[in-house]
Amino acid sequence: MIEVNTVAALWWAVIASGVYHGVNPGMGWPLAVSSALMEQKKSSLYKALLALAGGHLLAMTAILLPFSMLYILVDYQREIQVGAACLVIALGVYLLINRRHPRFLARVPPHKLGLWSFLAAMAHGAGLMLVPIYLGICGTVDTDAGHAAAETLMSGNIFTALSVAAVHTLAMTAAGGTLALGVYHWLGLKFLSKGWFNLDVVWALSLITVGVIALVSTH
């Protein structure tokens, strides 16, 4: 019963982090509004959201898949979890000290939204934040991991990684899309400057928190 709850909680964390990424204007939803207004077509809003989602999904997958491969080393699962947690904490601390945004992101042409979304997610460690949660899910599923064949384990892990990335991206897109549509139809662009909060510090602290929780729960 406890394990079912843990799994559910972890999946909720996947969704919650998606919503958190999605509502942050810095992750791109205002670009969908801009697209629709520039092209004077509502379909451009959906197209832009799709491009943003594609880039984000790719970034999540690119980070999670290597961990899913690593995680078949059942004897080192704890070490991998500890390592991943430390990595997330380190990135959080780095972002807390270095508040500068990577300038190369500004070189991406505005029509390459997918690429921008991918790079933005990578640069801010959006994928890395999911790793401890993902490893937690893998850990609860594989209670008899030691006995399972490596192949089964791996395909299971990969499937979980893809699911986590997909669910997270879906949550992000739903949240960002809701705001984009809301601003496009009702709220107007004034909402953008009124409703945008500087989450840089909160974001860095979130990374550290996720890492610390993961560290504590492995012990």
Next chain:
Amino acid sequence: MNLRPDPTFHATPKLAMEAPAETLAFTLMLSPDGSQPDGLAVVDVDPTSKTYGEIVHSLFMPNKGDEFHHFGWNACSSALSPLTGHAFLERRYLIIPGIRSSRIYIIDVKEPLKAKIHKIIEPEELFAKTGYSRPHTIHCGPEGIYVSTLGGGGEDGTDGPPGIFIMDCETFDILGRYEMDRGAQDKHYDFWWNLPRDYMVSSEWGLPPQFENGVVPEDLLSNKYGHSIHFWDLRARKVSKTIDFGENYQMALEIRPAHDPAKEYGFCGVVVDTTNLQGAIFTWWRDEDGEWQAKKTITIDPVPAAVDDLPPLLQGFEAVPPLVTDIDLSLDDKYLYVACWGLGEMHQYDVSDPLNPVLAGKVEIGGIVKKTPHPNGKTFGYGPQMVEISRDGKRVYWTNSLYSTWDDQFYPGERGAAMVCADVGENGGLTLNKDFWVEFPEGYRSHQIRLEGGDCSTDSFCYPSV
């Protein structure tokens, strides 16, 4: 860093127009002979204030001979695009380059009445890091602060072409040159862009030996000043097309794109057509096939004059050329203001149809021959020059000096600094406000004006007005 976007950042030009009106203006003061340090005047432009039209604070620099000209903000409404990654910058610093010294001042105006120097970038640093000199136009954009320059390297600024360099928008460190492929661009003046459409347009004045000691009549009459504009792929940093207006269209200066980024057109002012002394405005636009086009859409005729009324430079022509030296477009993209510095006129064109501008209003003040006084009776020296429009489009401010050595050629003798304001009528039209007249300190001339919270030639918008 702010926790919320700066309240003076606006997503669309329309939202910027609806924001509270400016209460302060920042005006550059230059000492034409370099005998005094240049300065920044903070002018009260709040009509309800007791000190309306007065300089309420002045900041003078620690050096002489900078020759202040144009300046700009460290951050503007363009920060509201997630693509820039710095939505929480403050609009707090004015970047003021010395066009003659190549020195750059960063002035902190968080408390405008206590404006202070935040940082000084010495010319040697600019030369070493960019190979450019004589910094000019400032715009804040995706990669930081972009600064155009009028000179290349070497003593006279002709060692290599001038160009644009980028400064970090937080530390103000010079990061380096902007260009990767400048194509035919070998002179520089102004630049501006459309950020979501990812293009930039730049213009040409002339090389430093062609302006520093005054206009060179032989160069002008042999059409050696700039007459082309360049269209750039902004983020690829490449010229994608150059349009030559024709060699007689000498000195293509101010670039004014439509503020609404959904529109793909803009204007460029040409000082003088050497075949007939007319001033001209070109409209440039992207056609249905995505090609850049440009066409002359406004001409302003010279006015015949008696030889005795003219400075030596113009006596052979027996006419006053309009000398279109600055233009500015209101935030709703409706009115284009054209300063005719020679004639002593400020024109207002309705450019709702950008290819067919219609003269909607006109003010006469100063001028080489007319010397029209201000309605308050005071003498307005020189002619209308640097023009700035309030965000709401209801007030138009301008000063009267062009450039120290050129002032002396076209308007010999010291004529004094001025800054005036005109009110825009409900359906166009322009009337000088007789209560607004700024007295500047002795020996100074006045150049560009910036309005508190951004104005019609500072902010770049990333979302269309709807």
